Amino acid sequence: MLSIATLLLRSRRPLKSPTKVSLWKEIKDQLTRFDVYRQRPILCIAVWNFIYGIAYAILLFSFSFYGTSIGLTRQQGSIVTTVQSVAQCIGRPALGYISDKMGRTNSTILFTFFIALITLVYWIFITTYSQLMGFGFLAGFTMGINWVNFTPLIADVLGGGPELVAGVAFVTVTGGIPLIPAEIMALKLKRTGDVDKPFLWCQIFVALCCIVGGGALFPFREWKISRMFTGRRRILQAKLDKGEEPLTELELKRLDRYNRLLKPSLGNYVLRTLYPIKA
Structure with missing residues (x-):
């Protein structure tokens, strides 16, 4: 099905490159951007996305199996999976909003650990249909944090342009690898x-x-x-060196704190x- 969909895709620009560089050479160049990968x-980001991807795939596909293991019907397990998918539809925009408010890095780390927490204190002890429904919604709401934030996190490092394309491709390809065997691993651990x-x-x-x-x-x-502290220190130091306007007491304290940290x-x-800062 993916092969058929790929064949039906339209290019966003003509396949002839305006730079007189062939399309295949551009693709090859993007796939060999080791200056970005290193x-x-x-x-x-790639390591986080790779390891978390295993947990994501297991959570995504295991609820039906888990439901039958605690005595539920397959239909009930399927309904829990549906609830989880609906929760993701609501959760992903909400996670993006939360990430803008508290910082992408902060929210990504927080929700990754949150899923570990609810797995240990909630999922392990589920024995009823209603409990599994609640966990399915809660997990579905938060588990899409990787799809919401991995591209913005890469953009924080590389900005835009070809470097961003190469970085996203690298993290996507490496992060896709564990999605293939993840559910098999889960069933083997049962x-x-x-x-x-x-x-x-x-x-x-x-x-x-x-x-x-x-x-x-x-x-x-x-x-x-x-990087944030270095930029702020550079601004304050430049202002101090110019001497046109003396630094306030608060600015001097900040400069001293940045130098120490x-x-x-x-x-x-x-x-x-x-x-403790928005990052």
Whole structure:
């Protein structure tokens, strides 16, 4: 079906490049932008998207199987999956709005860890249809955070233009790989026989993927905050060097704080990573 859809696509521009470079060479150049792929912030996003993608796929496809494991009918499991999909339709725009308000990096880390939390304290203990419906809606509302924010996060690093195209392609391709075996892994982790909580290992695995994936974004947050502080320090230092207008007491305190936080040390690295600011 994807092959048919691809053949029906129309190009957004003529296949002849205005730069006299062939289309295939442009594609090859985009696929070999190792200068983009090697950047530490891009690698952090790719690792997060890769690991979290496993948890996302398991959550997306496991509710029907889980429903039958606790005594529900397949129809009830299918309804829970539908509720989850409806919740994603509502949740993705809402997640975008929340990300604009509290910062894309902050919200991405927060909701990735939130899914780990509700998996451990909610999903593991579900035994009824109504409980599974509630979890399906809550998980569906929040689990699309990767699709909402991975492109804006890449844009924070690369801006626009060909570099953004290459960065998005890299993160998309690498993030698509774990989606293929994820549900097979979940079913292999299912405990067989007459056991309580047959999906326990699978649920713990989902939570661990979210925790490790969210943790991969902490170096990205440190990088972003370092860049913010460096820019602000440069502005204040330039104003101080010109001497045309003296810095206020508040600006001097800020300049001193930026100088201290930007010093290379493990303690400052941790402070930058956890600094309470919109990022």
